[in-house]
Each structure stands twice: as C-alpha cells, then as structure tokens.
Amino acid sequence: MKKITLTLLLFLAVLFAQAQAVFINELHYDNTGGDVDEGFEIAGPSGTDLTGWKVELYNGSNGTDYGTINLSGVIPDEGAGFGALGFFASGIQNGAPDGLALIDAANTVIQFLSYEGSFTATSGTANGMTSTDIGVFEPSSSPIGESLQLIGTGSLYGDFTWSGPTTASSGLINTGQTFVGSGSGSSPTITCPADITVNNAAGTCGAEVSFTGFAMDAEDGNISSSIIATPASGSTFPVGVNTVTLSVTDSDNNTATCQFTITVVDNEAPVAICQNITIELDPITGTATIDPTEVDNGSSDLCGAVSLSLDVSSFDCSMTGANTVILTVTDNAGNSSTCTATVTVQDTTAxxxxxxxEASGPSVFINEIHYDNAGTDEGEAIEIAGPSGTDLSTYSIVLYNGNGGTEYNTVNLSGTIDDEGNGFGAVNFEIADIQNGSPDGIVLANNGNVIQFLSYEGSFTAVDGVASGLTSTDIGVSEGSGTPIGESLQLSGTGTYYPDFTWNAPTAATPGTINVGQIYIAPTxxxxxxxxxxxxxxxxxxxxxxxxxxxxxxxxx
Incomplete structure (x- = not known):
C-alpha cells in the first residue's frame, strides 16, 4: 500500500506577522563595553510548555546558523492568562544584520526575526527562509540593562510593536505591554496543508495518505495535537478528488476548521487480454468485419469500465489466412494497454x-406478388413458377420488414408445380398481412438456402434469418394504396429462367397460372x-x- 506523508511548514510571512500566539517578546544583544546578560524572552499563553522548543542564532553575513539554545519550562500566568520566560545566551552577534529563529517541538519555524536588516538563511531549520527585520536595534552605546521589547495591547504577536532600547524586563511582561483576553472569546487558528495529489497504489484503486495540520490558540498555545481530521490521516482515499476537513477545539470550546483536497490519480494501466478467432468471408461481398469484443478475452481495470478498439476490423479476400490485430484497452483515466490476436480469415464458399x-438463373422463382390495394388489402399472395413436376415441399417463403431488416413471417410451401405449357407452371400461395413496403422484401429458399431475395419500394440488408447479411434486389415496380383490387405485380417476357423475364406495373392478377405476356420455352x-x-x-x-x-x-x- 502506498503511503504519502506531508509535513506542513508554516513559515509564511503573514503567519509570522499575525498569527503567533507564542513569540519572541524581548531581545538583548549589544551594549556599551562588554556585552552583559545577552538573551531573549519568549511570551505566550500561560501553561505553554516550551520543552522541545529551541531558538537558532543566525549570522546575517552568510545566512548560516551559529548556535542553538534549547528551551524548557512552562510559561507562567503574569496576567490575563499570559506570561513570559527569559533565556540568557552569551555571544549573540551584534548585527548589520543578524537574526534568530523560534522553532517549536515539531521542528516547525514559528518566527525568523532579524535586527539591523534582513537576509536569507542558508542552513539550519530556517534554511531558505528570509528573515523579518524588527525595525529597531541596539547600538554599541546602549546602556547596560536595556533591551528591545514588544509593546502594545493584544494577545498575538501581530498585536504588538517593537520598541527600545528601554529598561530590560526579562521573564516579565514588558512595560507598556498589555495582554487582553484569555482566549475564551476567540477561536483558535488552524492551517491545512496544501492540496495533495498522489498516484494510486499499485494493484488498488486508491492510496493511503498521511498529513498534518497546524493549530494555535491564544490561551492554549500549540494545539495541533488536538486536530481531528475527517477522513483521518492515514486513510485510504479512492481515485478522484477527496475533500478533507480539519477541525480543532480549544479549552474554551471555541472551534476552527479548514479544508483541503486529496486527489488520487489513477495512473495504472488496465489489463489487456486477447483471444485468437476465426472468421469467414461473406460469400456475396467477399468481406467480413469484427467487433473488438470478439477479440477481447476479459480485459479489465481496477477502477471501472474499459473501452476497446482495434487497429484492423475489416477484412477482404486479400487477407485470407492469419492476420495480426492489435486490441487497445483504455480505462476511464485515459491509461491504455494493448495485446495482439490472430484473426484467421477463411473463404469457405465454393x-x-x-x-x-445449364440454367443461367433460378429455374424456380417468384413470379407474381400482391401486397397492397385500395381500401383493405384483399387476396394478398405470392406466386411461384418453374418446371412442371417440381416438388415445393422443401421450399419456403420468408417475409422481411425493410425497416430494420428482420424477418416477420415464414411460410413453408407444399404441392407440385403443374404443367401449363411447355413443361412449366405456377402455384399461388395466399399470405395475409404482407407488409406494404417502403421497403419490404421476400425470400424464396430451398432447404434453407436462399434462391432469391427480392424487395419492393427500395432495397435493404437483412439482419437475421436465412438472408442475414444479404442485400435485397428491388424489383423496380410497386403497388400503392390506390392500386385497384384484383391487380398484382407480375413477370412477363419469353424465356426459361428468372433473368429472362421483366417485372411489370400492377395489372390484372393471374394467381396460379402463367402470367399474361409470359411465354415459357424449353431449355436449349x-x-x-x-x-x-x-x-x-x-x-x-x-x-x-x-x-x-x-x-x-x-x-x-
């Protein structure tokens, strides 16, 4: 499981200037003659334990730290719930410029102050940070027993102003400094980490992310340990954008909250699995097409659905044999994987x-059609013609709806074609509810093999049944709602096979007999x-x- 840990460094200048509840309150580094009682004072809410805190001293000429003073003790209550602790530190450099940083027990820089100018730290905990000049300084002529001090009224660092030199008061609230409020009427301050973006952990659809916030209170001091995170730090966050709320409550039941987002990016590719397939070319067109799902063999992604695509999906006669195709599997995040499959193309139709x-066309064929007339359709029928003696028990008529290409009725034929002249005849089959076109179609089949696929009022491709994948041939004539009752569409001409004859516009029906204008001749x-x-x-x-x-x-x- 991937673990992401973010440590929040609160070193923004605005925080230094406005939000510190524990801060450097007094400073002495220079006086006339040999320096005496050099040191600094830390002020803040009473009860604040400074164990683990420290002050680092910085040389402004090169930005390096040159000394560390480890702090200890608990800030006393010297009025209104605030107080100060003094710390002596000999050898504090005399400026132009120099500085010092206050660092809490979590090793977070709380303040980085300087005197007689500002500079950027090049080492130590404040490395890379630029100091804030307090704006006052001690000259070498300063009397012994004086210091630089904050004065004013408030409870946070930003409420006060640096002044002096004036009479030192190490370990005591400064003269001219008034702390107000114990924090009971003000909320703590809380700062969330910056928004976090991480990749998902391998093999999962999420990531475990840890984080910290920072909270201070005028009365309680650093209360970061009391922060409650929802969801908690260390939780597993799913792929996507997740909002986290941090909340902290001080000892006076005042609450502060903030929010940030954890975005987990799915950067793990899906799993592509292929399978080899064999396909047959269409006997009419000599082509075949495949869908990516035919090659896919269970490709998947941990975080949702996948889309599939093929580099080659259409095949023709030139591609008979083994063909390598590439299946691309793409997940919702745009990650993709590929696999290869072999598509074996066969031409199995002789x-x-x-x-x-031999005959140059069907010798048994559709000879007459009636499907529409004025008013209610009457005598709808299909006539089959061919050599006399032909047993029709293996033949069938299949009706197709041109709107969608599906079959809607199958009629199994029976009987034997009679001899109406020159060894030919016709048999009529009445079929109710033949659809009225634009377009619709008729298949004549023998033992399930398509002999003819004719249509009227247009052509279309069948999608199921015996003619699936075949495109109909439009006979070129049609009936309409104005066709008189008793008329039909018929073949006429002279010949032996279907191509020898021509379809004609509606004329008087001749069901079950050779059509008017139609002459059969024996095959030559x-x-x-x-x-x-x-x-x-x-x-x-x-x-x-x-x-x-x-x-x-x-x-x-």
Missing amino acids: PIITCLG TSSTDVYLDANGMASVDPNDLLVSVDEACGYTV
Missing part, C-alpha cells in the same frame, strides 16, 4: 458456376465443337465450357 447447357442445349488432330487427339480450354462464375474472391479454372 464458386457457383454455370456451364454450357449449348455445345462447343471439338476437332481432332492428325493423331486423333483434341484439346479443350475449360474456360470455353463456362457460361458464368459467381465467386467473390477470384478463381482459377
């Missing part, structure tokens, strides 16, 4: 060929001449035996 003497036999050479041999080019080849991905003969 070419459809027509040889000399085509041949090619072959000539023997002197050795009684002949060569035949197989291409000469082909009438047509239907193959999406090319072929050889």
Whole structure:
C-alpha cells in the first residue's frame, strides 16, 4: 500500500506577522563595553510548555546558523492568562544584520526575526527562509540593562510593536505591554496543508495518505495535537478528488476548521487480454468485419469500465489466412494497454458456376406478388413458377420488414408445380398481412438456402434469418394504396429462367397460372465443337465450357 506523508511548514510571512500566539517578546544583544546578560524572552499563553522548543542564532553575513539554545519550562500566568520566560545566551552577534529563529517541538519555524536588516538563511531549520527585520536595534552605546521589547495591547504577536532600547524586563511582561483576553472569546487558528495529489497504489484503486495540520490558540498555545481530521490521516482515499476537513477545539470550546483536497490519480494501466478467432468471408461481398469484443478475452481495470478498439476490423479476400490485430484497452483515466490476436480469415464458399447447357438463373422463382390495394388489402399472395413436376415441399417463403431488416413471417410451401405449357407452371400461395413496403422484401429458399431475395419500394440488408447479411434486389415496380383490387405485380417476357423475364406495373392478377405476356420455352442445349488432330487427339480450354462464375474472391479454372 502506498503511503504519502506531508509535513506542513508554516513559515509564511503573514503567519509570522499575525498569527503567533507564542513569540519572541524581548531581545538583548549589544551594549556599551562588554556585552552583559545577552538573551531573549519568549511570551505566550500561560501553561505553554516550551520543552522541545529551541531558538537558532543566525549570522546575517552568510545566512548560516551559529548556535542553538534549547528551551524548557512552562510559561507562567503574569496576567490575563499570559506570561513570559527569559533565556540568557552569551555571544549573540551584534548585527548589520543578524537574526534568530523560534522553532517549536515539531521542528516547525514559528518566527525568523532579524535586527539591523534582513537576509536569507542558508542552513539550519530556517534554511531558505528570509528573515523579518524588527525595525529597531541596539547600538554599541546602549546602556547596560536595556533591551528591545514588544509593546502594545493584544494577545498575538501581530498585536504588538517593537520598541527600545528601554529598561530590560526579562521573564516579565514588558512595560507598556498589555495582554487582553484569555482566549475564551476567540477561536483558535488552524492551517491545512496544501492540496495533495498522489498516484494510486499499485494493484488498488486508491492510496493511503498521511498529513498534518497546524493549530494555535491564544490561551492554549500549540494545539495541533488536538486536530481531528475527517477522513483521518492515514486513510485510504479512492481515485478522484477527496475533500478533507480539519477541525480543532480549544479549552474554551471555541472551534476552527479548514479544508483541503486529496486527489488520487489513477495512473495504472488496465489489463489487456486477447483471444485468437476465426472468421469467414461473406460469400456475396467477399468481406467480413469484427467487433473488438470478439477479440477481447476479459480485459479489465481496477477502477471501472474499459473501452476497446482495434487497429484492423475489416477484412477482404486479400487477407485470407492469419492476420495480426492489435486490441487497445483504455480505462476511464485515459491509461491504455494493448495485446495482439490472430484473426484467421477463411473463404469457405465454393464458386457457383454455370456451364454450357445449364440454367443461367433460378429455374424456380417468384413470379407474381400482391401486397397492397385500395381500401383493405384483399387476396394478398405470392406466386411461384418453374418446371412442371417440381416438388415445393422443401421450399419456403420468408417475409422481411425493410425497416430494420428482420424477418416477420415464414411460410413453408407444399404441392407440385403443374404443367401449363411447355413443361412449366405456377402455384399461388395466399399470405395475409404482407407488409406494404417502403421497403419490404421476400425470400424464396430451398432447404434453407436462399434462391432469391427480392424487395419492393427500395432495397435493404437483412439482419437475421436465412438472408442475414444479404442485400435485397428491388424489383423496380410497386403497388400503392390506390392500386385497384384484383391487380398484382407480375413477370412477363419469353424465356426459361428468372433473368429472362421483366417485372411489370400492377395489372390484372393471374394467381396460379402463367402470367399474361409470359411465354415459357424449353431449355436449349449449348455445345462447343471439338476437332481432332492428325493423331486423333483434341484439346479443350475449360474456360470455353463456362457460361458464368459467381465467386467473390477470384478463381482459377
């Protein structure tokens, strides 16, 4: 578990000037002749224990610390709940400039003051901080027994003003200094750390973060140990922005609060897992497409959902065989991982060929359609034509809704085509509620194999059933709400196979019989001449035996 610890350093000038409840109250470093009783005084709320506090002395010429005085004792009550403790320290340098820093038991710089100018510390606890010049100084002619002192009325450092030199009062509240209020009417001051941003701990969707705040009270002194954090320091914070509230209450039940944010950034990539797949090319278009979910094999992220994408998702005849694709898995934070998969593309559909003497199109086909007329639809039907004697028990008519491409009715056929001339005939099948187009469609299938996929009032692609993935062929004519009752759409022309005939606009229906203007002729036999050479041999080019080849991905003969 990742642990993040933040130590708050309260060294802002505004805090030094306005918020110290414990502070340097008196200073003596120079007098006429040999220096006598050099030292400083610390003032603050009575009862403040200075054990662990210290004052560091700084040389202003180079910013280095040159001495440390460890403090001790408890500040007495010398009036209004405040008092002072004096500390002697021989050898305090005489300025131009020099300085001293007051540091609490948590090793936090509370004040960094200087006399006869300001400078920046280059070592010690105050390293990098710039001192605040108190604005008064002791010349070498100062009488023995005088010092620099704060005067004024208040309870915090910022309420008072430096003055002097004047008669020293080490360990006592200064002459001209009045402390007011014991803190019972004022709230403590509390300072939150700066907003924290951390990365999530590896393998988790959060991070454990520790922090500290700082609190002072005019009466109670440093009460940072009484701060209550919600959520607590050391808690595990989830990914995202989390608000933390710090609250502290002094001995007079006055409360202060502050807030800051802990932002946990998800910087851990998701787990990408791929699987190999095999796909087949569409027999009509020679193409295939895949979705990233087909290649994904359980990719995930600790902190939420993932999105998937592929570098290659469309395939054609040129890509038969093994193809390497890259799956990219991206989480909500934008982190991503990849894996590779093999997509094996297969062309499993054999070419459809027509040889000399064979049919050049469907010999059993849709011959007549009626689906709409004026008023309530009557006699809706589909007629099937073909060679006489054809058993229709393996055939079916499947109706498709062009709005969405789904099938909505399947009719299994029965019966045998009769002979109405030249070995051909037609059988009519009444089917109620054939949809009225714009567009809709009809499939003729044999043993589940699509023979025809026709449509009226437009074309569309089927999304389910026997014709799934196939696009219909618009017959080019249609019926409307004004079509007279008793009319239908019919094929006319002369020939043997479906392509030999043409669809016509609504005309008088002829259900179950060969249409008016339609003439069937028996199929003709085509041949090619072959000539023997002197050795009684002949060569035949197989291409000469082909009438047509239907193959999406090319072929050889």
